[in-house]
Amino acid sequence: MLSERAKEEIIRAMERFPERRTGLLPALRLAQDEQGYLSSQVLAEVAAIFGLAPAEAQAVASFYTMLRRRPTGKHLIQVCTNLPCSLSGAEGLLDHLKARLGIGVGETTPDGLFTLETVECLGSCGTAPVVQIDEDYHENMSAEAIDAVLARLAGG
Amino acid sequence: MGERIVLRYTDDPEQSDIATYVRKGGYQALAKALKELSPEAVVDLVKRSGLRGRGGAGFPTGLKWSFIPKDPALPRYLCCNADEGEPGTFKDREIMEKDPHELIEGIILSSYAIGAHLAVIYIRGEFAYAARQLARAVQQATAKGYLGRNILGSGYDLDVVVYRGAGAYICGEETALLESLEGYRGQPRLKPPFPATAGLYRKPTVINNVETLANVPYIVLNGPEAFTAIGTPRSPGTKVFCLSGQVNRPGNYELPMGTPLREIIFEHGGGVRDGKQLKAIIPGGPSTPTFTAAHLDVNMDFESVAAAGSMLGSGAVMVMDETVCMVWAALRLTEFFRHESCGKCTPCREGTYWLAHLLGRIEAGQGQDGDIELLLDICDNMAGKCFCPFGDAAIAPVQGTVKHFREEYQQHIRHGGCWRRSVVRSQ
Ligand SMILES: Cc1cc2nc3c(=O)[nH]c(=O)nc-3n(C[C@H](O)[C@H](O)[C@H](O)COP(=O)(O)O)c2cc1C
Numbered sequence: 001m002l003s004e005r006a007k008e009e010i011i012r013a014m015e016r017f018p019e020r021r022t023g024l025l026p027a028l029r030l031a032q033d034e035q036g037y038l039s040s041q042v043l044a045e046v047a048a049i050f051g052l053a054p055a056e057a058q059a060v061a062s063f064y065t066m067l068r069r070r071p072t073g074k075h076l077i078q079v080c081t082n083l084p085c086s087l088s089g090a091e092g093l094l095d096h097l098k099a100r101l102g103i104g105v106g107e108t109t110p111d112g113l114f115t116l117e118t119v120e121c122l123g124s125c126g127t128a129p130v131v132q133i134d135e136d137y138h139e140n141m142s143a144e145a146i147d148a149v150l151a152r153l154a155g156g
Numbered sequence: 157m158g159e160r161i162v163l164r165y166t167d168d169p170e171q172s173d174i175a176t177y178v179r180k181g182g183y184q185a186l187a188k189a190l191k192e193l194s195p196e197a198v199v200d201l202v203k204r205s206g207l208r209g210r211g212g213a214g215f216p217t218g219l220k221w222s223f224i225p226k227d228p229a230l231p232r233y234l235c236c237n238a239d240e241g242e243p244g245t246f247k248d249r250e251i252m253e254k255d256p257h258e259l260i261e262g263i264i265l266s267s268y269a270i271g272a273h274l275a276v277i278y279i280r281g282e283f284a285y286a287a288r289q290l291a292r293a294v295q296q297a298t299a300k301g302y303l304g305r306n307i308l309g310s311g312y313d314l315d316v317v318v319y320r321g322a323g324a325y326i327c328g329e330e331t332a333l334l335e336s337l338e339g340y341r342g343q344p345r346l347k348p349p350f351p352a353t354a355g356l357y358r359k360p361t362v363i364n365n366v367e368t369l370a371n372v373p374y375i376v377l378n379g380p381e382a383f384t385a386i387g388t389p390r391s392p393g394t395k396v397f398c399l400s401g402q403v404n405r406p407g408n409y410e411l412p413m414g415t416p417l418r419e420i421i422f423e424h425g426g427g428v429r430d431g432k433q434l435k436a437i438i439p440g441g442p443s444t445p446t447f448t449a450a451h452l453d454v455n456m457d458f459e460s461v462a463a464a465g466s467m468l469g470s471g472a473v474m475v476m477d478e479t480v481c482m483v484w485a486a487l488r489l490t491e492f493f494r495h496e497s498c499g500k501c502t503p504c505r506e507g508t509y510w511l512a513h514l515l516g517r518i519e520a521g522q523g524q525d526g527d528i529e530l531l532l533d534i535c536d537n538m539a540g541k542c543f544c545p546f547g548d549a550a551i552a553p554v555q556g557t558v559k560h561f562r563e564e565y566q567q568h569i570r571h572g573g574c575w576r577r578s579v580v581r582s583q
């Protein structure tokens with residue numbers, strides 16, 4: 001269930017633009033930020049606020065990679081494997097992360113702490129290789145540097 | 157290094173704060189325009205500057221603005237395209253993070269020129285920090301009277317909204333961006349009607365790239381002649397080249413249009429990493445056909461790159477050294493296109509899938525006789541037959557690498573694989 005606060009924020013997003021539906025993407029992001037992912041129930045709640053059928057909200061959500069229909073681990077690790085990052089060692093970095101976390105791409109560690117994914121160019125190729133963890137970019141990454149980041153996250 | 161415009165002050169860590177921006181002459185162009193210039197006069201200045209879109213296509217900006225109907229009673233909108241997703245491109249992000257007010261001032265001037273009272277910055281969903289920087293800049297500019305109602309006492313009102321995308325490369329295509337902004341799946345629209353007549357909410361709309369808009373304050377303040385003094389006659393001004401891949405100093409370099417590729421890679425970028433030989437260059441992002449070391453003397457402006465058989469595109473210069481397998485490079489880029497195809501039209505949705513499938517098979521050493529011809533045949537079936545320009549872009553990696561490195565494909569098929577892969581892997 002969405003909190004009253006989230007619902008209020010969604011209504012504000014809806015009323016911010018000349019046409020209400022422009023608020024749908026911000027609303028889905030707000031819902032996901034609060035709930036962690038977009039379950040069918042949450043999608044239906046958001047759809048109802050906009051006067052849309054649940055399937056309509058679902059169709060929109062499924063188009064965008066940042067909108068998630070399934071929960072992830074506490075921290076989402078996204079390794080950029082597009083060409084510039086791959087030319088600077090992204091594949092080796094990914095192998096290192098798989099081995100260290102003991103999981104494959106698309107999987108979550110048994111303790112629920114980390115989910116590992118690959119992504120296409122993050123728009124930071126001047127400081128390749130780049131790994132995005134949750135909202136933050138970690139640039140010029142090496143195996144040692146990423147280990148330090150993970151240790152900090154696991155500790156905190 | 158010649159004159160810099162959009163990245164002129166980005167070395168100053170305080171530049172994103174409005175006090176620093178104003179101290180260095182920021183918002184003077186806006187004050188000047190609102191006091192001395194009619195909207196038509198601003199359009200005219202930008203037309204005379206010869207500024208061309210920095211989002212990839214190079215369309216003349218002033219001309220684009222002049223398509224907006226004159227009747228001021230009709231609502232119209234400005235959309236800033238900040239979706240920056242073309243692999244190898246990271247210039248808009250730097251502008252937004254380090255000098256957000258420059259973009260905001262450019263947006264206010266451009267909105268004034270076309271008579272818009274609402275401007276939306278559609279920013280790539282992953283760019284959380286840049287979105288925060290922009291939101292702060294909007295807040296600061298509003299507090300100082302550069303935004304909002306009755307800007308600087310001129311009677312002109314403008315509302316600027318930062319709108320975050322949610323992860324879809326195709327939303328950088330302008331009509332897909334509009335679909336997304338209206339709350340739908342971000343799939344391109346049929347053109348015509350063009351956005352200038354029926355854009356956001358079916359109202360006249362101008363869509364411009366971040367770097368394009370960030371050039372506008374300079375042009376308004378210093379005049380079109382200052383701008384045309386830089387670059388080439390048909391591609392005036394500077395361009396931010398995003399240098400990536402196997403060079404010693406990757407990064408953004410703002411240089412005059414027409415700077416030779418050799419100078420960008422060797423002088424500014426410090427040459428190929430680890431003393432290796434240069435093998436291939438992608439001059440303007442993966443949508444642009446591949447160059448080789450034989451192209452180093454091409455000047456990087458719209459006309460010269462086109463004459464040499466590629467495109468300036470977004471200015472993403474990717475450098476590959478002698479150890480890189482070109483089949484592997486084409487595969488990585490084609491997998492990107494397969495992943496990002498929006499699925500609306502069959503030649504692109506199916507074509508990108510099959511290109512990636514065949515490349516994967518060749519790269520893995522399971523290629524068959526006739527696979528190269530099959531790849532080219534699929535490209536033929538996509539070229540000019542897709543619903544939006546993404547389809548034509550998606551065939552560039554295959555076509556470019558087969559053209560220049562066909563024997564590498566043949567070797568893979570004949571010998572069942574590739575020795576280079578292990579070189580890249582072990583780095
Ligand atoms: C597949 C595709 C992706 C695009 N991505 C972007 C982008 O990320 N940023 C951008 O400014 N333009 C992008 N464009 C170009 C836009 O459609 C549009 O031409 C541009 O924003 C116009 O601005 P400009 O005239 O200032 O260059 C893309 C085009 C296509 C076909």
Ligand code: SF4
Pocket residue numbers: 326344496497498499500501502504505542543544545546547
């Ligand atoms: S060419 Fe590709 S991206 Fe463009 S509409 Fe067709 S499927 Fe979508």
Ligand code: FES
Pocket residue numbers: 080081082083084085086120121122123124125128129130243244245
């Ligand atoms: S390729 Fe990784 S950030 Fe661009």
